[in-house]
Amino acid sequence: MSVLSRFGGAGCVAGVLCSASLLSVSTAHANMGNIASTYGVLPQDLASAQALSLFNPQVSATYYNPAYLARDPRGELTVGLFHAEHELRLESLGGPDPVIREGGDVLEDAPSQHLLIGMKTNLTSLTQYNRPIYLGFMAGVEKYGREMLAFESTTSSEGQFFNYGRQPLFLNLGGAMNLWRGIDVGLTARVTLHADATLRTWTDLDGETSHESLAVEAKPVLRPIAGVNVRWGDTVCAQTDCWLDNLETAVAYRGYSNTRTKVDAFATIPGMVGSIGLPLSIQTLDSFQPEIVAVGAMYQWGRARLGVTGEWQRWSRLEKELEGDTIKEQANLRFRDIVIPRVGAEVRLNDLLTVTGGLAWEKSPLESDRSLDVNYLDNDRLIVGLGLSAEFREPPVLAFPLRVDIGYQYHHLRDREFDLTSSRQDDPDVPYERVRSDGDVHAIAGSITLKF
Template sequence: MTVSFSGRVAAVVGGVLVQSVALASMGNIGTTYGVLPSDIASAQALSLFNDQVSATYYNPAALAKDPRGELTAGLMHAEHELRASSLGGADAPIRNGDVLQDSPSQHMLLGMKTDLTSLTQYNHPIYFGLMLGVEKYGEEMLAFDSSTSQQGQYFEYGRQPLFLNLGGATQLWRGIDVGATARITLHAAADLSATTDLAGNTQYEELDVSAKPSIRPIFGINMDWGETFCGEGDDCWFNGLETAFSYRGYSNTKTEVNANAVIPGVIPNPGLMLNINTLDSYQPNILAGGVQYQSGRWRTGVTIEWQEWSALEEEFENDTIKDQTVSGQPGQLTFQDVIIPRIGTQFRLNENFSFTGGVAYSESPLESNASVDVNYLDTDKWIIGLGVTAEYKKTRILAFPVRFDLAYQHQILEDRTFDIYDTQSAVYPQPSEQVEASGEVNVISGSITLKF
């Protein structure tokens, strides 16, 4: 068998990652865009109070707000136009236009919610929810690419890995619901041993590939002030007022590859060792709190998120591709914690139709304006969402109520200047180029939900 050793390692990595794809992302659909159309339309401002199955990600306690079960199927398409305009430099490469990344993210979404009370000997309701998202409309289970870049690469956008949440909720007391979710990501590992000659002919190969789930918690609590403090049928100030709080534990997708090659007469046992340990699709610890007020046909909500991105620096210390811990090296990769305000509103036109809108401002967690060889780019952004919901309680075909959601979201990336460092450049340790990062993202999402 004639295969170069580098080719063998590439094959191992491809096998571990299921399908290796360029331009993978450090984000995930829930944080970057929104899970279901209702979340995308409100710029996630109303997501803490959303009783659909996306509540397993934002606030699992909201699963208990609606006692009905549901089945949800949807599609999401995010189109990126991320630019890096050259401002010149001593060793600037020739760029083919300003667009650095335009690979779309295309998710198939499946969700289910049901009441598990009938499985127990108690009458107290317990709700279970499952949310699944698969990239490339269901064909790509694990989108992953970890690499250095000489031209720059965007930090948050690109293809997204498998999205899987399992959650449950119940009512703790009148008007107070609590819930918890297990967010599941995959950690993959591969070990390769081979004997080869200088021509790349291998023998005595041994390959071991494994993947195991990593489970991280999400907790939520929701309080309906009117139901808690007002009597049934009473008209009091608290009616329509809700507050919610959630904690999302950090999660990541990572891969470890260990390989060694023995070349008789050149490299004896234990051979040439190759160790790669890298991560992708990192989600930080997130604390979110929100308030919602509903009056007549209107409901309006405000959510404030705190995201702990500074902890990513420690994660990168063990990353053999993106490690930036070399002392004295210019352009260190650093992150900052950010606070994201979101505001959204919904207007119910009639029994069947309602309209949702939202806006958010997200400061970039990337604090540094340079990162040697990695060359991450990221900017502050405005997020604007619009959506429409059509719900029919009776149809001629279906036995249960049906709901259709359609949403559009536009993200505007503000201009930001970065220095590009390339250790292979003739001018290093000076920056090889200076670029201005900017761009826009357009997201379209639709779903159908059956209530039962």
């Protein structure tokens, strides 16, 4: 046992070093989500609580509804910043062996910070056809552009929040075209990264290594996003005026995706473990996005428009995905599919300023109130958004219109109780502590868009 114990320590050190090289981050937190599904991509998406995102003609449409890229014929170049502050709290309700937490009631407060860049252009001139074709690109990189793959997958005796933390690379490339009068269609490829590493080394019982060999590979994985948008006035009564002129509907499908890391280590101890080496394998996933079907309608009255969106998210698939996760497979986590209602409104105050607001209610997909060793925490949340946009049609110096957006979003996490359990206890089925989780999240984003 002492040999295996010492070797286990050396192997764990090697595994940590390998993981560090893959993640390029010293501090990250568990997170099952992405910037677009948890908050919103651009300020307008935050401001409407994603209720009007299906009808946002900006380049974030590549994620929400690629068909809407065809709604505005102008090209655009967008640069923005996103910042989210979390105060996720945990209150101990007692138990036979409660944990002493260094941070007190605040379990997690690390921010998420994204640099955003997007571009849309008309590719019609590259084809032999007169039908316009639009191409859009949207990217977000954590830590203001310095982290492309940032997450931590771990067990936790303190408890860990399921849905907040650092965000990995956000990358979409999509296109759209008008199919028939008033009907636009679009398709996007969403890119996530799967990283694989193989480590081979010779070691002694003190952890001194030699003859090391490390191979790391990160490959892109593509997932589909598709959307259809209908302007009913153009479709049904194109020749006459009718009440349908101001009604639009949209349907979008987003395929499931995740960020995955796999580490295979083989350690040889001369005289004890042969040249093949003792195999250690870790496979884990993070930033899972379920299949999402979003259906929305938007109606416009003069300078105002009102939108409602319903999202169905298939989180039950995550149960199967976690079967291959060597860190979380023992947790017996259970998830439920959820429906998220969203409502948002936008009012154009004058030729310069537009105000946007939104509201959403998101039920937690985590059905389990205990998860062995992993100890995930998640809450139902109320989401409120508010934003302001200014469009300068003739800005100084520039030859094209300029748009400036700022959006704010607040998440209120409702109280929920969990049991914390550990396989190291004499009876893993008996919780060592009962806790109550809640929290507040503040997110703000700003962007500058050049229309051309």
